[in-house]
Amino acid sequence: MSVVHPESIKSAASTIAYDLVTFYSGNNSGDVPGNLPDPYYWWEAGAFFGALVNYWAFTGDTTYNEITVQAITHQAGDKGDFMPKNQTYTEGNDDQCFWALTAMAAAERNFTNPSSDTPGYLSMVQAVFNEQTHRWDMTSCKGGLRWQIYTWNAGYDYKNTISNGCYFDIAARLARYTGNATYAEWATKVWDWSKRVGLITPDWQIYDGTTHASNCSSYDRTRWSYTAGIYLHGASVMYNYTSSLSSNLSGSSNTSALWRTRLDGLLTATNHFFSKNVMYEPPCELIGKCNVDQLSFKAYMSRWMADVTQLAPYTYDTIMNKLRVTAQAAVAQCQGGDSGTYCGHRWSSGTYDGSTGVGQQMGVLDVLQGLLVTGIGGPVTSSTGGSSEGNSAAGTESDETDEEIRFSAITNRDRAGAAIVTAVVVGLIIAATYIMIT
Secondary structure (H helix, E strand, O other), X not given: OOOOOHHHHXXXXXXXXXXXXXXXXXXXXXXXXXXXXXXXXHHHHHHHHHHHHHHHHHHOOOOOHHHHHHHHXXXXXXXXXXXXXXXXXXXXXXXXXXXHHHHHHHHHOOOOOOOOOOOOHHHHHHHHHHHHHHOOOOOOOOOOOOOEXXXXXXXXXXXXXXXXXXXXXXXXXHHHHHOOHHHHHHHHHHHHHHHHHOOEOOOOOEOOEEEOOOOOOOEEOOOOHHHHHHHHHHHHHHHHHHHHOOOOOOOHHHHHHHHHHHHHHHHHHHHHHEEOOEEOOOOOOOOOOOOOOHHHHHHHHHHHHHHHHHHOHHHHHHHHHHHHHHHHXXXXXXXXXXXXXXXXXXXXXXXXXXXXXXXXXXXXHHHHXXXXXXXXXXXXXXXXXXXXXXXXXXXXXXXXOHHHHHHHHHHHHHHHHHHHHHHHHHHHHHHHHHHHHO
């Protein structure tokens, strides 16, 4: 598969996208739209459909648009906020946010809009922003989002970087899309908090997270590609947004220069995730210890780096020098499975590593289709052709109480068990009746 000419890239992307969608079962009869089967968690399904939104945007191929619209609208739930009843009990802030990132991409790329009786993609993202703003936690560290939404889930004490980075990114993107400065103020607030507590280091490295109990003085210093990528992308959005402000606005040029400095620092720091210009996941890849989630992280770094070249065009050469080499290496090892085109995870090896999965396939698709970025327009806004319906008040209605959420989770969990018990009881009654008659 060639990664030299646009048509060759599109052809290779078509093959990789087809193999990726073979892992999806949500469009099968009786399954749930938007869900991936075990062992994949719900958040990765959100990222999966983000890859398909970009696939359409970069290639023009509409093959997967119908299942993507169906998945996003179904998983947005009754309130259009990505808090569906079948997930809420165990849902984290980062889980919710990954679906919001996909909805935001759909709005920015003018993806096929949902039906008029469903909230628009922009409204979905605004709902998530409003709910997460309400969760901004001042009980320690003078702010920050916790990893988990509810106290009963492990990790509630952890203020993880990906949750805060996602919130930073959607705030920045909402500011750019809508022109509402309040969103930009929150993006700046999250950035400042992340820097102040030490999750963004002086040399622009991004740590995994910190603990509520330590008042954010104790860190997990692991550096993952997707946490670096989300802050890189958010900074590029803020650079783009502040650069586009009227020069008559006092301080706008200074603010733009500040965001460029931050963007440049973060971009240089991404060198940590490349070896000979091929992307890899340092904490786990070379020792073969990446778990199911971690196998997908390079997909998001690739996705966001390609987007950065449109938001901050001066970065194009620096980024594409890495993505081209990475894509060539990644595609070269897609030699697995029955079809001989499934992709593995260790791109730098030059040979297929024997693994298959959503993360592996999505990673290669994202880095490959990102090479087509110069062939399409940049992400739109509400004033440059964006057509997604918004609702700035979405997500501000009264939340369900913890008791209601617990009860709903128990009810949903027990339905299958109740059906089995009912069948057993009915069977016993029939057997007893038969014995009495005979």
